[in-house]
Amino acid sequence: MSDRKLLTSTTGCSSPEISSQLSAYCxxxxxxxxxxxxxxxxxxxxxxxxxxxxxxxxxxxxxxDKELLRTASVTDVSSVLGISAKLDWLMGGHLPHVLLxxxxxxxxxxxxxxxxxxxxxxxxxxxxxKLTPIVFLWVFLTSALAFTLDWKNVLSGHGRGLVASTxxxxxxxxxxxxxxxxxLPSFPVTQLRIQAYTAQAAYLKDILYFxxxxxAFMVVPxxxxxxxxxxxxAGRHRLTLALISGERWAVSxxxxxxxSARTLWIFFVVAVLASIPMLAHLLDNLVPxxxxxxxxxxxxxxxxxxxxxxxxxxxxxxxALNEVKxxxxxxxxxxxxxx
Amino acid sequence: MAVPDEDRALSSAIxxxxxxxxxxxxxxxxxxxxxxVRRRGVRTEDxxxxxxxxxxxxxxxxxxxxxxxxxxxxxxxxxxxHGKVVDYLRSPAKRPIPSEASCWDHPDMDVAAAGGALINRxxxxxxxxxxxxxxxxxPRHRMIxxxxxxxxxxxxxxxxxxxxxxxxxxxxxxEAQQMFRVMFAASEESSSTLRQSRCEGNx
Numbered sequence: 001m002s003d004r005k006l007l008t009s010t011t012g013c014s015s016p017e018i019s020s021q022l023s024a025y026c027x028x029x030x031x032x033x034x035x036x037x038x039x040x041x042x043x044x045x046x047x048x049x050x051x052x053x054x055x056x057x058x059x060x061x062x063x064x065d066k067e068l069l070r071t072a073s074v075t076d077v078s079s080v081l082g083i084s085a086k087l088d089w090l091m092g093g094h095l096p097h098v099l100l101x102x103x104x105x106x107x108x109x110x111x112x113x114x115x116x117x118x119x120x121x122x123x124x125x126x127x128x129x130k131l132t133p134i135v136f137l138w139v140f141l142t143s144a145l146a147f148t149l150d151w152k153n154v155l156s157g158h159g160r161g162l163v164a165s166t167x168x169x170x171x172x173x174x175x176x177x178x179x180x181x182x183x184l185p186s187f188p189v190t191q192l193r194i195q196a197y198t199a200q201a202a203y204l205k206d207i208l209y210f211x212x213x214x215x216a217f218m219v220v221p222x223x224x225x226x227x228x229x230x231x232x233x234a235g236r237h238r239l240t241l242a243l244i245s246g247e248r249w250a251v252s253x254x255x256x257x258x259x260s261a262r263t264l265w266i267f268f269v270v271a272v273l274a275s276i277p278m279l280a281h282l283l284d285n286l287v288p289x290x291x292x293x294x295x296x297x298x299x300x301x302x303x304x305x306x307x308x309x310x311x312x313x314x315x316x317x318x319x320a321l322n323e324v325k326x327x328x329x330x331x332x333x334x335x336x337x338x339x
Numbered sequence: 340m341a342v343p344d345e346d347r348a349l350s351s352a353i354x355x356x357x358x359x360x361x362x363x364x365x366x367x368x369x370x371x372x373x374x375x376v377r378r379r380g381v382r383t384e385d386x387x388x389x390x391x392x393x394x395x396x397x398x399x400x401x402x403x404x405x406x407x408x409x410x411x412x413x414x415x416x417x418x419x420x421h422g423k424v425v426d427y428l429r430s431p432a433k434r435p436i437p438s439e440a441s442c443w444d445h446p447d448m449d450v451a452a453a454g455g456a457l458i459n460r461x462x463x464x465x466x467x468x469x470x471x472x473x474x475x476x477x478p479r480h481r482m483i484x485x486x487x488x489x490x491x492x493x494x495x496x497x498x499x500x501x502x503x504x505x506x507x508x509x510x511x512x513x514e515a516q517q518m519f520r521v522m523f524a525a526s527e528e529s530s531s532t533l534r535q536s537r538c539e540g541n542x
Contacts, residue, residue: 023516027488036417043371043413051524053374058523059488061469068473068489080482080501089507 013047022048026055082327083320084232091151092226097316098147101218104309105210106140111302112206113180116199118295119190127183135176142172143214147222154226159255162223169214173207190295191287213306216267217313220257225320227253232327241328244321261318268310279303347408353401365394368412372420379424393423468530472522480515487512 013019018041024030025038042049062068086093110132117124146168153161181200188196197205231240231253242250243258252258279299286292352360372390381389396419400406406415473481486492494512498505 023520024513026520027516029512029516036421039375039420040411040413040417042375043368043416044411045413049371051520054527055520055523057465058469058472058519058527061465062473062484062519063488065466065469066489068470068485077482080479080503085479085501085503089504 013045015041015045019045019048019051022051022055026052026059082232082330083323084229084327087226087229087233088155091147092154092229094222094225094316094320097312098144098222100312101309101316102140102143102147104305104312105143105214105218106136106138108302108305108309109139109176109207109210110136111298111305112203112210113184115295115298115302116184116202116206117189118291118298119289120185121291121294124185124189131180131183135180138176138179139172142168143218146172146219150219150223151226154223154230157230161226162219162255162257165219165223166215169211169219173211177204177207191289192282193285193287210306213271213310216259217264217310220259221264221313221317221320224252224256224258225317225324227256228321228324232324232331237328237331240324241332244325244328261314261321264314264317268314271310272307275303275306346412350401350406350408350412353398354404356402361398364397368397368416369394372416375417375420376424376427379420381424381427385427389423389427393419396423468526469523472519472526475522476515476518480511480518483508483511484515484519 018038021030021034021038025035030038042052083093089095091098113131113135114121114128117128121128146165149168150161150165153159153164180203184199184203186198186200188202189199190196190202196202228240228243239250243252244260246260282299283296286295349360349364353364369390372393373386376389376393377383377386393416397406397416400415400419406412473484476484483497486497487494492500494508495505497503498508501508
């Protein structure tokens, strides 16, 4: 019998709203006022009366059987204490990560606009000051939405979570660009000794730099972790452990890419190292101006935010994979002992 | 809530002094009332007397026209049960039955005397059935049900120990109880079918 069927079954009583309290009544989980109401119903309803009698004996047998306390297996314990148990919590139990990563990403994205117009801040300050909070909110909310869609998809057993969250990031960025585009000048604002991008093109370039990083560090790891939580819930501890341990035969769950934490760390270090000479090259070619100081500060803040975002995502990812591994090892070792 | 015509007809017949209606009423409610008062803490040996008092009060109210059929019989009768049990428990000579005593009647329960009170103990068959059912619950539901109903932990205590939201624990516990109920009913039905077919085989 499926779990859903088990949860919706009733006695066939004519007052289903009262008879839905039957289990709680037998387990003595109804408050006094409702208990009296239910007992009044029992006096009228023979169906519920016989059901209460039948179930009551079973409940008493359950309550009296202290042996049950000793039967909890490692699988049972891990199912309530391990990371797999948190899958149906909000965001799979990763709400702080989702909020922090979305906020850092939104902050980084919202700084793109003031950076691109900083050199002529006296002219563009009103637009930049008005749009920056809107951009922040937009990016923050759509990022959180992307995580939510992914989590909801995984929870409902669909394999489209990764596609849904990636598409959300892509569409959000496209709408952001279209929305901001008409407020940005179509000529270069930042004064450089080399050929500079127009503000519109520079904004697009910023988005194109950030989007792959967001997908690689936010979307793919989150999807993998929630999928692994689901795999553990389904009892596929061995396969999960083999995947995380790098066994050659192991395959990742359908619809996921497995990126090891080490691979992502290497990717992150390379990206940070590459960004340093790129930033230095930009600063070397700046033409001094009244708002150069503002531009350089904003640039450095955005760089620091990007690094913080990478570190946050990687720290969370490493910790989550460790928890997945710990649960898999505990269950596998207990199974091995039993066999 | 609509009052069934059957209830109205029965109370009218009792009011008119129809003895067959009184017997029908008695047969329909006496056992339930006895069970209910026992569940509310009346000693087993006093249950029949209290039930008798309740039924007498009920007949009296019907004959005096106090029960006008505006509510269900159960709702009205429960109020009488409540009043009588409160009176009983207020009496200094009366004490509630010990907590281990049970009001559950079941063909698989053994009745034994312990400490002056009758207690029902589940037979080994029932214990095994319940164990099997508990093992078939999903792991999280099983753990929460055992911690709550066998271990005696409250929802808040379980939530604190597991670091889970209280609402999640409450929801899983309610689901586990409902699953247990449905599976128990199914297992009872299959075992009674089995018993019946064995009896027919012996005949």
